[in-house]
Structure formats: C-alpha cells, structure tokens
Amino acid sequence: MPSISIVMPVYNEVPVPGDDSFLSRIQALLQLLRQGDELLLVDGGSTDQSWPVLQTLAEHPQVLAIQGNKGRAQQMNAGAEKARGDVLLFLHADTVLTKAAWQALLFKLDPSVWGRFNVCIDGKSAWLPVVSWFMNHRSRLTKIGTGDQALFVGRKLFDQVGGFPKQPLMEDVELCKRLKRVAPQKFVAVASPVFTSGRRWDVNGAWATIVLMWRFRFLYWRGVSADTLARLYADTRQKLPVTVAVFAKYPQAGRVKTRLIPMLGAEQCAMFARYLLLSTLDKLQGVNVALWTDGGTPEEWATLLKGRAIQCYVQPEGHLGVRMRAAVETHLNGSELVVLLGPDAVEFTASHLRELIDTARQQGLAFVPAHDGGYVALACNRVVPEIFSELIEWGTARVAEQTRVALRSKGLRAVWLSSQLDIDEPADLGRAIESGCVPVDWPVRYSSID
Template identity: 45%
Template sequence: MTASISIVIPIYNEAAGLKAHLTGLQALRPDCEIIAVDGGSNDSSAAIALPLVDCLLGSPRGRARQMNAGAALARADIVLFLHADTVLPPQAPQTIRQALANGGVWGRFDLGFASAEPIFTVIAAMMNWRSRLTGIATGDQAIFVRRTAFEAVRGFPEIQLMEDIALSKLLKSLAPPCCLRAKVLTSARRWRQFGVLRTVIAMWVWRWRYFCGADPALLAAEYYKDS
C-alpha cells in the first residue's frame, strides 16, 4: 500500500518523550509513512526512533535542513511536518486529505497546548487568530503541503530560525492556507521553563525583528542560547 501522507519529524535530543510520541503515530501506518530526521542528537533519540519509523536519516542540525532532507525522501503526494512535541488530532490524515481535495494546496491545524492552565488557552487563541488574519503558519501548527507545491517553492529556506514563516510566505504566493479548526496539541514546556510573559514578549520581538530584516542566525543564537 502506498502512503498517502508522509509525516516528517525533525528530532534533536528528544529521548525523554520520543517513544510515546512515535508510538501514538503507529495507528496511522501504513496509510502514512513516518520519516524521522535526526540533527545529530547526543542522546538515544535515534535508537528510540529507529523501530518506530519507516525511515530514519541524519542531517545537519536545524529544523529547515532536517525537514527538507525528510521531504526529499517522502513518497507520498502530501507532506506533513510535525514537531516531536506536537500531537495530531484524531482523524488528522482524513481531515488533511479532505481539505486539499477541495482545492487546497497547503495548510495547518489550529493550535492548543497540552496544559489546562487558562493562560495557555488564551495564548493559543491569539496564535490561531493571528494565523488566520495573516495567512502565516507556525511549525507548531503542523504545516501540511502538496509535495508538488513544496517543490515549486524549493522547500524551507534553510535559515536557522523563522523557517516556518518564510515557507508560509512562499506558499501564500501559490494559494491561501487551509486553516483547519481541528487542534494539534503542543507542549508548554518551553513556555513554563522561561516564563509565560517573557516568552510571549520574546516571540513578538523576534518576529518583529525578522520582518524588519534581522539576520535569522542572530535571532537563532538568542533563541537557543538557554535551550
């Protein structure tokens, strides 16, 4: 059976939660193929992923590079980019196929956080509203795209940060996004680690600086310095 969707997952030192994440995707196989791209982890991420994916490959670290490497090996007509700490909603493949069957080229899910704290409900609502208003998707929203369209824009620009925004801008030149109401759930770990208010402000500042022409490499150095 040929996979209808290729799920590309960039990983880097994700050992703590990777087995549970990939185990949750097993029910989607073989309708979906799972491709994990390791960016040089120094923990057991690659060993954990190996028996739970259809393809495991290595790549220089960086989400854009890793996702491009995975997409280059994708066999399906639709590619879904999924972060290692993001959980798909039920019936995600069917929802994606239906959206694209109605004339869509690319899209993303609404976002929710795996937390019951009200502040994260507010943050997610703001992110989803902003995405609908601007047509810009974040990587946490599980971007999906027809492989032909992804190839037409030459994939993710290989910058060290804001690759999701850069890809969205390219894909918007082909078609508006399909903004699905179904929600992916992503981890609130980083938000808690660095403080919710601090993270919100930092995200807005980094995005503004990027739109104003700041070097993504400089922004990435700031973003990852405490990771």
C-alpha cells in the same frame, strides 16, 4: 486519496534509557497511517538515546529513520527529499496529531493545497489557552503558520517554492510567506487542533515567552536576518534535555565512608566508595553525566574512570550548598534540567530518574528524600537560592526539613517523592544488602581499576 508523508525532525527526545514517552507518541501516530502513507524521522545528531530508538522504530514498514545536519529547516528538507507522499506534513516531535485532526485533514486533502492546523498548548499557565486562540486567529487572517501548528503542503508546491529556507530561525514563517505569494487561495486552516508542549512557556514564564516571540517576529518583519535573530535567541531546544551531576570524593582510604570504618576498615571503605561510584555511573549509561570531584588528581580520576566518557568538574570550596549551586548554574547554561545525585543512593534506578525528571519538568523542582533526613537527589530547571543556603545544616538529619521550611518561607513549591536509603552507617549497609540494593559480592565488583 493522496498519500501523506509525515516528516518529523528529532533532537534529544529520549533523555534516559527506557523513556517511553516519545515511543508511545510515535506508536499512536502510526495507528493513523493508511496504506501508502509514511513517517520519516530525521535525527539531527542527538547526543542521547534518540537515534537508537529511531532505528528500532524504522523496523516498521511505514517508517524511515535518517540522520541529517542539526537544525529544523535542514532536517525537514532532508526528510522531504526522501519522502514519497503526495502531501508533506511537518510535525514537531513535541506536537501530538490526534485522530480527530488527522480525519479533518483527510477530509480537506488535496495535493494542490497548503496550510496548518489550529493548535492547543499543553502546560501549566492559565494564559496558554489565550496564547493558542491568538495564534490560531492571527494565522487564519495572515495565512502565516508556525511549526507548532503542523504545516502541510502538496509535494509539487513545496518543491516549487524551494522547500524550507536554509536559515536557523523563522523557517516556518518564511515558508508560509513563499507559499502565500504563489498560492494564496490554496491556504487551508484545519480547525481540529493538534496539541503541542507548553514546556518553554512553563520553564521561562508565559508572559516572558510571549513578549520574546512577538519581539522576534517584529524584528524579522523589520528585515533583521534569521542568522542575527538566532544569535540573539538561545532556543531551549538547542540545550540538552538533562544533565545528571554526580558528586563524589576520590575513594582514598581514611577519607571516604569513614563511619563504616568500624565495620569494614579504612581500605575496604575505599573499595566500597569505588563500588558505589562506578555502579552509579553504569546505571546512568546513555544519560549526559557530569562528575563533580573532591580530591584526587586528574590522572587518578582518569585511571578510575577508564573507559567511561565523563566530563569532570572540580567541586569549589565551601559548604555543600555552595558546591551544588555551582553545578546547577554551570549545567543550566547548556541543559533544560539538572539532576544532582550522590553515589550512595543505592535504591535509585533508571525508573526513579525518569520519575524525577518528569516531575521536575512539570513542577520545576523535585527531590528524592533519604530515610535519614537528607535527600539523595534533586532536579530543577532554574536556580533556587533558598535550597542552597548556608542556613541549612548540611550533613545532618535536618537537611530535608530545613529545605522544606526555607521553600515555604518564600512561597516556593517543590515535589518530594518517596524516600530512599542511602548508606552512611553500618546499619544502612546491612539493610542495603538484605534488600538486594547492594549485592553480597560487592567487594569483588570493580575491585580492579585496570
């Protein structure tokens, strides 16, 4: 039978170290490959952990990892250039090719054909099955498939039409139009579906996304160039998956951890605040981190953060809600999800970060509450004004409950994960050391900033 080269464009698919969701999808995909088949993973300059993960996957004899310029068309063409298979299958990183779909493709496989699979969209909206139905039936009638439907094409036919066009948007539509002109009778619609992520529908709203997609298809049909459409449409895939915004005061004696002064003294409180901040930042290695600072000069922060490539922002004036909202609004311009985190969340680990991110992606808003009545972290994919209200008594044990009440009053939902310890009182520090969250020798860790 003809051999198949699966080409997958990848960009920022591994947002935090240890995130194995992408890895598990690839491992399942590898189980489908026959002798002679291959998987080409084409990174588009990821800024997260994706490229190191791809290099690890490339240790498999049927996997090739390469780097190319960002942009699906360019990445898929780069993969196709290296591919050795008789048939090219272009699979998006958030689309799952099931065993049933794979077997259905093998049954119809012929190097002279081209086509796509039916698609099922996984997501929360009840409209997504309807969207999938219309996508599949429209595609069957028009012979125009989308990238979410996992396009496939014989190698020679792909080369005959010049591959994907070098354009930033609608490259899948244009490829199908070219194939339809030269080989209309060779179109194959595989009924067994692939499953693709409904994240953009969940994040942006099902109807809003449907209207937007049809608007851009209509504009493209009317002759508006792909470059113009790309400037009009900020695709969420062009954003970073996650930004973690850490809030911290400059560790100056007498200004930080003041409730611990009777136990530690002012100077050692400053050392402890430095330990908390730097250990938190080190836990977040490989994640896109932004530090929102309070106090200290740029030079002092640069000295403190020596060797850490972290962009700093100055917290605005106002209560904590004002400052947190500023961070969320700032980072949602370039990230799909924003996590707000305090440095004294000593129990918070990379595993907790993954759980928080996954929950917020599904539900939109998630919190990690603190034992003392506040919360140590939150994650959101949109601005929710109610959680930043001046009516919340910031800095008190009533913050979490008042946040819940504010959300319920507006009919809004959030997920509250298991509560954790943060350190404000002397007893908190004792519990943290006893449980191992803070090492006994913390005073000598990060004791020097040179």
